[in-house]
Amino acid sequence: MSYIVLPMTSPSPTLQTSAESEHASSRRWWTLSVVALAQLMVVLDSTVVNIALPAAQADLGFSNGDRQWIITAYSLAFGSLLLLGGRLSDLIGRKRTFIIGLVGFAASSAIGGAAGTFGMLVAARAAQGAFGALLAPTALAVLTTTFTIPKERARAFGVFGAIAGAGGAVGLLLGGFLTEKLDWRWNLYINVIIAIVAVIGASIFVANMHRTGPRPKLDIPGTLIVSGALFSLVYGFSNAETDGWDSPLTWGFLAAAGVLLIAFVLWQRRAAHPLLPLSIVLDRNRGAAYSSVLIAGAGMFGIFLFVTYYLQASLGYSPIQTGLSFLPMIGMLVLAAQLSTNIFVPRFGPKIMVPFGMTLGVIGMIYLTHLDLNSTYAADVLPPLLILGFAMGSIMPASMQTATLGVDRHFAGVASAMVNTSQQVGGSIGTALLNTLAATAATDYIASHTPPSARVMAEAAVHSYATAYWWGAGFFAFGAVLAALLFRRRGQGLSLSHDPAPAATTDDAPEPVVAH
Known part of the structure; x- marks a missing residue:
């Protein structure tokens, strides 16, 4: 009597019943x-x-x-x-x-x-x-x-x-x-x-995923180094926002972040169980995706923060009215995200869609620079919000999908974490840079318009927001160029239709079949 152990696999699509597939x-x-x-x-x-x-x-x-x-x-x-x-x-x-x-x-x-x-x-x-x-x-x-x-x-x-x-x-x-x-x-x-x-x-x-083979160890030195680096980076930018760019604490933490990031890369090259295998970020498509998320995060900060300030402080909107003002942008973002992932990205790829979205971001930001104390929502605020909503709906889904595509499933978590890290660092950079630039612009405006009446103060605030929008447009323009250069053309390297890994072994997978 002989026994043949059949491999643990999911039933082939041709043998699955429609009920199983539907479930x-x-x-x-x-x-x-x-x-x-x-x-x-x-x-x-x-x-x-x-x-x-x-x-x-x-x-x-x-x-x-x-x-x-x-x-x-x-x-x-x-x-x-x-x-x-x-x-x-x-x-x-x-x-x-x-x-x-x-x-x-x-x-x-x-x-x-x-x-x-x-x-x-x-x-x-x-x-x-x-x-x-x-x-x-x-x-x-x-x-x-x-x-x-x-x-x-x-x-x-x-x-x-x-x-x-x-x-x-x-x-x-x-x-x-x-x-x-x-x-x-x-x-x-x-x-x-x-x-x-x-x-x-x-x-x-x-579903639970069951690991096959030995469980890898956590890279404790790498974890400590990169956690210290990211802490220093975020704290350095946060301190720049509050104490200014001339603060020794700001540059001390940013310098420490740079040193620790270099140390982290060097350690990952020799670690037996690296926290972040460098192949994940060195792939051109994934590197372009992480960069796009970071730049979009920095640019988007100007929309939410300064448009909120403008609507409440300059136009006198309540918090609820301000939130309602952003709803059309949300609707456009959701629409663009669905069109992008279901139609445009499969047809054109991220090399076209991400620069396209970044270019729309430039247009939307420049549109916002024309706002003044007499602007109206329907004519002056709504159009750029709709443009920026379509821009983010074109950038984010394509970038996120590409950032985790083709990664070994055993590293899917840390590859996903890089997306969130890019977004968080982008937000920190946007917070520090745009707030500082806006504050400087407001101070200069008041200094050149004396005496500083209530009208001048209000105009200075709007002028400072415009400065932030111009820099936000610059972020998106840089992102458009970088994405166009880094993303591979369709058919080169990873494809968006590529299956990132074999199907997981889950609690729902069938047990091994033993045949006599």
């Missing part, structure tokens, strides 16, 4: 819903907390100088731990990491919402950032390893990219509503509600 497809889309909900929670958080800051400051009584730490505590923890969070999802399992991230983020949000002191709120925000660094790259990695069929993958990344781009604007609307109608604390409590739904969904729909 698997349905499960994948439910997984997307859960992942999208988690991503929306992370993206929303920074914006809704920004809206809640004045009310929180009045309630807890902290100073203007301390106010920045509510934002900085989150961004420091989030930015410095992203690569570690992504790698942990590769090592301990994505479903487990995803649920841990959701529970931790919700608990931290609840503590922050109940905070009675400034110190407690800052600690809660730092904890949110740490669990967010675990959750955000894991969500993208789950998406990457769940959707391997090219057509479904394109649709899934279209939804995910739309959420990544539109979440900030949705946060403005939600934050304004919660602050005005309820209480600033609900800007944090809302995460608990979202997380409970996402945990239930993840428990049911997100």
Whole structure:
């Protein structure tokens, strides 16, 4: 009697029943819903907390100088731990990491919402950032390893990219509503509600991936080096925003970041179990995708921050009116994301679509420079917002999809973390540079228009926003050129229809069949 052990594989598409295929497809889309909900929670958080800051400051009584730490505590923890969070999802399992991230983020949000002191709120925000660094790259990695069929993958990344781009604007609307109608604390409590739904969904729909072969070890030296580098980088830019570019602390931390990043690259070349295999970022397509996400993140900051300032301070909009003003941009972004991933990217590839989106970003930013104290929403604000929405819908899905394409599934988490890291660093650069440039422009304008009346102060603010828009246009122009040069032409290297990895071995996979 002989035994033949058949390999553990999924049934071939020709032998699958239509019911099995339909069930698997349905499960994948439910997984997307859960992942999208988690991503929306992370993206929303920074914006809704920004809206809640004045009310929180009045309630807890902290100073203007301390106010920045509510934002900085989150961004420091989030930015410095992203690569570690992504790698942990590769090592301990994505479903487990995803649920841990959701529970931790919700608990931290609840503590922050109940905070009675400034110190407690800052600690809660730092904890949110740490669990967010675990959750955000894991969500993208789950998406990457769940959707391997090219057509479904394109649709899934279209939804995910739309959420990544539109979440900030949705946060403005939600934050304004919660602050005005309820209480600033609900800007944090809302995460608990979202997380409970996402945990239930993840428990049911997100599949476990079983590793074959020995479990690799965590690169502890590499983790410490890159975490220190990212902490120094984010802190350096945050300090530039508050203390200026002439601060020794700013340049000290930025210099330390540069040294540590060089040390990290050198260590990754010789590490037995590298945290971030250099082949992931050295591939031209993926390198172009990470660069595009970083540049778009820096440019987009000017839209949300300075348009918000303009609508509220210059035109007198309420927080809710400001949030509603961004809704058409969100609608255009979602439309563009779906058109891009389902029609344009498969036909033209990222080499065409990303520079196209960047060029639209330039046009939208230049349009915004013409705003003044007499501008109207319909004629002067709405058109550039629609253009910029289409721009981000063309850039983000194509870049995110390309950034994780072709990566070994055992490194999908850390490759996904690089997307979030690029976006976070881009936001930090945009925050520091654009705020500094805008503040300088406002000061120069007031100095050249004496005496500084209320009218002059208002005009100085609008002038400073225009300066930020011009620099934002410059970011997008640089991104257009860089993307056109770096992305490969269709048919060269990785293709967007390439399956990134073999299908995962999950709890739903059939057991080995033993035949006599």
